[in-house]
Amino acid sequence: MLLGIVGYPIKHSISPKVHETLMKAYGIEGRYLAFEVKPSDLREAIFGAKALGFTGLNVTIPYKEEVLNFVTPVGDAKFAVNTIDLRDMKGYNTDIYGVEMAFRNAKVDVRDKLALVVGAGGAGKAVAIALLKMGSKVVITNRTQIRGIETAKALREYGNCVFHPMERIKEVNADIIANATPIGMKGNPGMPISEELLREGVVVFDVVYNPVETQLLRRAMENGCKVITGLEMFIYQAKKAFEIWTGIKADVALIRRASLEALEVDQQGPAEIPRGEA
Ligand SMILES: NC(=O)c1ccc[n+]([C@@H]2O[C@H](COP(=O)([O-])OP(=O)(O)OC[C@H]3O[C@@H](n4cnc5c(N)ncnc54)[C@H](OP(=O)(O)O)[C@@H]3O)[C@@H](O)[C@H]2O)c1
CATH class of the missing domain: 3.40.50.720 (NAD(P)-binding Rossmann-like Domain)
Incomplete structure (x- = not known):
C-alpha cells in the first residue's frame, strides 16, 4: 500500500514515521512518504499519486482548503480536508475527530x-x-x-x-x-x-x-x-486516517509511542503533561 502526505513545507512531519510503524505492526507492505508540493503543482500531485496507485494522502499546511477543489468532502470535511482516499477521491477531516477525542479523554x-x-x-x-x-x-x-x-x-x-x-x-x-x-x-x-x-x-x-x-x-x-x-489530537487524527485507508483500528498506545519517538521525546513524555486515555 502506498500512502503519503502533501504539504509545503513538509520536512518536519512525523506522519511518515507514525504510519510506517502502524503498517509494519499490522503486516501491511508499503510506504508512507512525505511530498513537498509547490502550490502550482497541487492538482498534478494529487492526480499523479492516484495514477501511480497510491491509496491515500494526508494533506497539511497550506492545502487543507485548496484540496476541496479536487475531492468530494465527506460530512464536516466540507470546510477543510486532511485525509484523502484516492480510491474514490473522497476527502475526510480527521482533525475534528482528533480534537473531539482529545477533550473526551481529558474528561x-x-x-x-x-x-x-x-x-x-x-x-x-x-x-x-x-x-x-x-x-x-x-x-x-x-x-x-x-x-x-x-x-x-x-x-x-x-x-x-x-x-x-x-x-x-x-x-x-x-x-x-x-x-x-x-x-x-x-x-x-x-x-x-x-x-x-x-x-x-x-x-x-x-x-x-x-x-x-x-x-x-x-x-x-x-x-x-x-x-x-496537541499530541492527543495528532494521535487520534492519525488513527482515523489509518482506519479510512486500511479498515484497521490501530492501537492508540502504539501510535503514541511512534509519535513520541518521532518527536524524539522521552517515551513517558514530560512528567507533568496529562495524557489522554488508552
Ligand atoms: N495536533 C494536530 O493534530 C494538528 C493538526 C493540524 C494542524 N496542527 C497545527 O496547527 C497549526 C496551524 O495549522 P493550520 O493547518 O490551521 O494552518 P493554516 O491553515 O495556515 O492557519 C494558520 C492560522 O494561524 C494564524 N497565524 C499564523 N501565524 C500567526 C502569527 N504569527 N500570529 C497570529 N496568528 C498567526 C493564521 O492567521 P491568518 O489568517 O492571519 O494568517 C491562521 O489563523 C500548525 O502548527 C499545525 O502543525 C496540529
Missing part, C-alpha cells in the same frame, strides 16, 4: 462552556467545529480579521459561533482557550495570547505538538489551568 465537559479559539485556518476550523458539535459556545479570533469573521459566520450552522477581534480578546471570559496557530512550534517560539487570560481553572488546548509542552501549556499549568496537548 472535559465542554457543553455550554465558552471556548475561545485563536486561529481560523484548517486547525482553527477543526477545533471550532469539534467544540461546537460537543455543545460549546465558540468565540473565534484571528490575526486577519476578515478570515475570522467569515469562519465564524460559516460555522454558525454548527451552533453558537461569533468573531471577536484579537486586540480585544481580554474581554472574552473563556472557560476553554485553544491555540490553533503555529505560534509555539519548534522554530516559532512565543505565546499566541497574553498570559492574563490563563486564569486558574481554564482549560487550555494547544494544537501545536512539536514540542509537546509549548510555552502556552507551560504557562497555563503554572497558572493552575488544565491543559490538553
Whole structure:
C-alpha cells in the first residue's frame, strides 16, 4: 500500500514515521512518504499519486482548503480536508475527530462552556467545529480579521459561533482557550495570547505538538489551568486516517509511542503533561 502526505513545507512531519510503524505492526507492505508540493503543482500531485496507485494522502499546511477543489468532502470535511482516499477521491477531516477525542479523554465537559479559539485556518476550523458539535459556545479570533469573521459566520450552522477581534480578546471570559496557530512550534517560539487570560481553572488546548509542552501549556499549568496537548489530537487524527485507508483500528498506545519517538521525546513524555486515555 502506498500512502503519503502533501504539504509545503513538509520536512518536519512525523506522519511518515507514525504510519510506517502502524503498517509494519499490522503486516501491511508499503510506504508512507512525505511530498513537498509547490502550490502550482497541487492538482498534478494529487492526480499523479492516484495514477501511480497510491491509496491515500494526508494533506497539511497550506492545502487543507485548496484540496476541496479536487475531492468530494465527506460530512464536516466540507470546510477543510486532511485525509484523502484516492480510491474514490473522497476527502475526510480527521482533525475534528482528533480534537473531539482529545477533550473526551481529558474528561472535559465542554457543553455550554465558552471556548475561545485563536486561529481560523484548517486547525482553527477543526477545533471550532469539534467544540461546537460537543455543545460549546465558540468565540473565534484571528490575526486577519476578515478570515475570522467569515469562519465564524460559516460555522454558525454548527451552533453558537461569533468573531471577536484579537486586540480585544481580554474581554472574552473563556472557560476553554485553544491555540490553533503555529505560534509555539519548534522554530516559532512565543505565546499566541497574553498570559492574563490563563486564569486558574481554564482549560487550555494547544494544537501545536512539536514540542509537546509549548510555552502556552507551560504557562497555563503554572497558572493552575488544565491543559490538553496537541499530541492527543495528532494521535487520534492519525488513527482515523489509518482506519479510512486500511479498515484497521490501530492501537492508540502504539501510535503514541511512534509519535513520541518521532518527536524524539522521552517515551513517558514530560512528567507533568496529562495524557489522554488508552
Ligand atoms: N495536533 C494536530 O493534530 C494538528 C493538526 C493540524 C494542524 N496542527 C497545527 O496547527 C497549526 C496551524 O495549522 P493550520 O493547518 O490551521 O494552518 P493554516 O491553515 O495556515 O492557519 C494558520 C492560522 O494561524 C494564524 N497565524 C499564523 N501565524 C500567526 C502569527 N504569527 N500570529 C497570529 N496568528 C498567526 C493564521 O492567521 P491568518 O489568517 O492571519 O494568517 C491562521 O489563523 C500548525 O502548527 C499545525 O502543525 C496540529
